[in-house]
Amino acid sequence: MTDRQLIVPDEMRLLAERAGYAPAVKVGKTIYCAGQVGRTHELAVIEDPEQQFLAAWENLRLVLTAGGCTFEDVVDLTTYHVDLHRHMPVFRAVKDNVFPRGTCAWTCLGVSELARPGLLVEIKCVAVQR
Numbered sequence: 001m002t003d004r005q006l007i008v009p010d011e012m013r014l015l016a017e018r019a020g021y022a023p024a025v026k027v028g029k030t031i032y033c034a035g036q037v038g039r040t041h042e043l044a045v046i047e048d049p050e051q052q053f054l055a056a057w058e059n060l061r062l063v064l065t066a067g068g069c070t071f072e073d074v075v076d077l078t079t080y081h082v083d084l085h086r087h088m089p090v091f092r093a094v095k096d097n098v099f100p101r102g103t104c105a106w107t108c109l110g111v112s113e114l115a116r117p118g119l120l121v122e123i124k125c126v127a128v129q130r
């Protein structure tokens with residue numbers, strides 16, 4: 001049997017209840033984070049791309065913190081982008097400001113849409129607690 005713990009930060013309880021999933025699952029020292037997007041805690045999509053990207057990173061930080069990790073513990077990062085080439089310069093600038101560079105594997109994918117209209121990025125990761 002695995003040591004499996006659902007990670008639901010207080011700020012995401014509404015989302016978890018509405019959507020029916022856990023923002024992350026921790027197994028041993030490994031945290032598997034579901035994709036995080038740029039929305040408010042009331043689930044409203046943030047329209048400004050830069051602010052949306054900042055919020056997505058902050059939401060990921062909340063999940064990791066609730067699981068006992070930080071961005072430095074991330075070993076695998078996957079980002080899904082609507083209008084990838086249009087928004088990549090702003091996304092990369094935000095990422096480079098909040099996330100440590102060159103510390104994990106990163107896969108970046110362009111997609112046609114995400115779960116809600118207006119969402120431009122979804123960020124998911126795997127982290128290993130030190």
